[in-house]
């Protein structure tokens with residue numbers, strides 16, 4: 001198994017409150033798998049990815065859980081071990097390339113740093129020419145033309161699509177095994193979103209990488225993943241093979257989420273799901289979806305449902321199936 005997350009809780013402390021975001025999340029993936037995580041904005045998807053790399057903000061605490069990457073216990077690993085994983089094993093494409101790239105350094109300096117950081121971990125100290133050649137190669141891989149101009153540019157001098165390609169290039173340098181993609185097309189023009197997705201898909205396949213693609217765009221997850229998890233308010237509600245999840249959703253939230261997505265074929269626009277995500281300062285103690293669920297029973301408001309396996313590769317967290 002490449003990645004095994006069990007019973008993961010993540011809280012954020014603010015001055016007065018504790019925001020209980022992840023609420024016992026599980027996720028497992030084998031080497032070479034492409035896994036999707038879908039859910040509304042604010043359901044904890046980015047927190048989950050950042051937990052894997054241990055790059056959560058300082059006010060985050062992990063009161064319980066396990067994250068095992070290969071044989072490494074990521075929650076107990078020391079800085080040296082974590083640094084090796086971040087340099088050579090796991091790369092991450094962040095949601096907003098403008099925020100992820102440093103605005104005061106040229107692209108070449110930022111790329112050289114990532115390449116140097118990785119090669120140092122392999123015991124090699126590259127020359128300036130080698131850094132340049134490596135940077136040109138990764139820019140070629142992400143199909144960025146005019147690479148000399150790109151290398152000499154500051155992030156603000158590039159278009160959104162070009163910045164995202166630079167981000168992908170950087171993530172791929174460190175992603176020896178696993179690529180984490182956090183809403184990779186959210187902040188770019190709709191006309192090039194498809195190109196970026198195809199690029200990620202091609203590079204992942206070429207390099208035999210495993211991926212976790214996090215998105216609220218259901219079509220993207222359906223197209224690009226083998227298995228998918230549905231995350232709602234910090235709880236995994238359902239897990240299945242992607243085709244099974246979309247064709248035969250079992251959890252009430254998954255069904256509502258899929259039926260509320262606009263359909264191009266029939267020009268229908270779904271009604272959406274009534275209500276909103278709970279307040280993480282005082283989330284529901286039973287099922288977190290209970291205030292919005294049309295099937296909610298009394299016990300849904302007081303008892304947290306358990307993960308129930310309904311058939312091979314298909315599990316659901318709902319009292320209706322226990």
Ligand code: SF4
Nearest residue numbers: 287290293300318319
């Ligand atoms: Fe709805 Fe209850 Fe199932 Fe939650 S546990 S999804 S409230 S039926």
